[in-house]
Amino acid sequence: MGTQPYYGPDFGLLQKQDPELAQVLLDELDRVRGGLQLIASENFASPAVLAALGSTLTNKYAEGYPGRRYYGGCEVVDRAERLAIDRAKKLFNAEHANVQPHSGASANLAAYAALLQPGDTMLAMALPHGGHLTHGSKVNFSGRWFDVVSYGVRRDTELIDYDEVRDLALRHQPKLIVCGATSYPRLIDFSFFRGIADEVGAWLLADVAHPIGLMAGGAIPSAVPYADVVTFTTHKALRGPRGGAILCTEELAKKIDRAVFPFVQGGPLMHAVAAKAVAFGEAMRPEFADYANRVIVNARALAEALTGEGMRAVSGGTDTHLALIDLRDVGVSGAEAELRCAAAGITLNRNVIPYDPEPASITSGIRVGTPCVTTQGMGPQELKEVGMLVTRAVRHPGKAAEVRERVAALLAIHRPYLSEY
Numbered sequence: 001m002g003t004q005p006y007y008g009p010d011f012g013l014l015q016k017q018d019p020e021l022a023q024v025l026l027d028e029l030d031r032v033r034g035g036l037q038l039i040a041s042e043n044f045a046s047p048a049v050l051a052a053l054g055s056t057l058t059n060k061y062a063e064g065y066p067g068r069r070y071y072g073g074c075e076v077v078d079r080a081e082r083l084a085i086d087r088a089k090k091l092f093n094a095e096h097a098n099v100q101p102h103s104g105a106s107a108n109l110a111a112y113a114a115l116l117q118p119g120d121t122m123l124a125m126a127l128p129h130g131g132h133l134t135h136g137s138k139v140n141f142s143g144r145w146f147d148v149v150s151y152g153v154r155r156d157t158e159l160i161d162y163d164e165v166r167d168l169a170l171r172h173q174p175k176l177i178v179c180g181a182t183s184y185p186r187l188i189d190f191s192f193f194r195g196i197a198d199e200v201g202a203w204l205l206a207d208v209a210h211p212i213g214l215m216a217g218g219a220i221p222s223a224v225p226y227a228d229v230v231t232f233t234t235h236k237a238l239r240g241p242r243g244g245a246i247l248c249t250e251e252l253a254k255k256i257d258r259a260v261f262p263f264v265q266g267g268p269l270m271h272a273v274a275a276k277a278v279a280f281g282e283a284m285r286p287e288f289a290d291y292a293n294r295v296i297v298n299a300r301a302l303a304e305a306l307t308g309e310g311m312r313a314v315s316g317g318t319d320t321h322l323a324l325i326d327l328r329d330v331g332v333s334g335a336e337a338e339l340r341c342a343a344a345g346i347t348l349n350r351n352v353i354p355y356d357p358e359p360a361s362i363t364s365g366i367r368v369g370t371p372c373v374t375t376q377g378m379g380p381q382e383l384k385e386v387g388m389l390v391t392r393a394v395r396h397p398g399k400a401a402e403v404r405e406r407v408a409a410l411l412a413i414h415r416p417y418l419s420e421y
Helices: 011-017 019-033 047-053 075-092 104-115 141-145 162-172 190-200 212-216 250-264 270-283 286-308 334-343 371-375 380-395 397-413
Strands: 096-098 121-125 147-151 176-179 203-207 229-233 244-248 322-326 349-351 365-369
Touching: 011 019, 047 270, 075 096, 075 212, 075 244, 075 270, 096 250, 104 141, 104 203, 104 229, 104 244, 104 250, 121 162, 147 162, 162 190, 176 190, 190 203, 212 286, 244 250, 286 322, 286 365, 286 371, 286 380, 334 349, 334 365, 334 380, 334 397, 371 380, 380 397
Parallel strands: 121 147, 121 176, 176 203, 203 229
Antiparallel strands: 096 244, 229 244, 322 365, 349 365
16 A cells, blocks of 8 residues: 655644744735735745745755765755756856845855955945945944945936946956845946946956846846856745855856855755755746746836826836836935835835935835736736836825725736645
């Protein structure tokens, strides 16, 4: 008599043993099913990814790398990590991949550790202009440990000032140049950054945590052919589990691996590594390329709809999955807009705009993204309506209930985790 394969405890067991926590999980599902999710850095991981995350691989301690572990019994999890590595290399046409970083921040920390010494100079995008905390913010390790020179965007075009980048690089001779952003809606010219890095003898790191899924789907140009090191997260447009990864040239492979382990991290989260392998596999399918292109089409439709309602899109629009919206003409702060949208069933975040007169806690703008709604099956027509609903929520807080009804009607057709990916 055969035995049934054991996967892991089911939700019914969780409800029985810990109904309080089980209710939290149910409430979160109700939350995302009950509103529009426009956070640019979020997505809905597939059921297959969630299955890997909830697997018994979470039990295995696996310090080291496949075939070179510090614990016995890793022969099975080695297969999971090798799958993740091989798929990442194939998906992005990279020479080497490290899939162990727990997050994008830890991936950046490891990359810096591999390429820099404390006190070295790095050139990166300023946080108020669209950069990331780990690109040199004074409240972050990157700003405390390194001499950071920041570049930004032009006042007139709100695009990266490439002349400034070159001037700063020539003047300060950085050891590392970082390109990549968290709230920059336009494509980045990686070939230009490569040329400047070569001119001053610097390493080039591309932090593409936000657009990596679009690159995986071939919807925008990849940073991999140009950068010495590429860091990214797996949970945004890539639609995988929360986590990070690093791609690099074969020349830097050993340095990157040693920087991740043992310098920055201990044992990898093997259930997360397995889930990354699942996500990379999903991203290789033709339907993912279609998804990545639809994300951009939807983002443009949303940006155009908001612009048509008097909410200015920074830089005039978007080439990616997100848009940055200037609310000054509307007379509402980003913080207040975030609250008004939340009351109407729309989740988005306040965001500074370039040369913002308001502090980061208030802001003059909001950031909107389309990975989640595209995963739910929405298209340009729905995103035009979403733009109208965002505008109504921001301009007319007294109509929150009316907006929420329209949101509910959209979600009745496009509910997460009810349709196929």
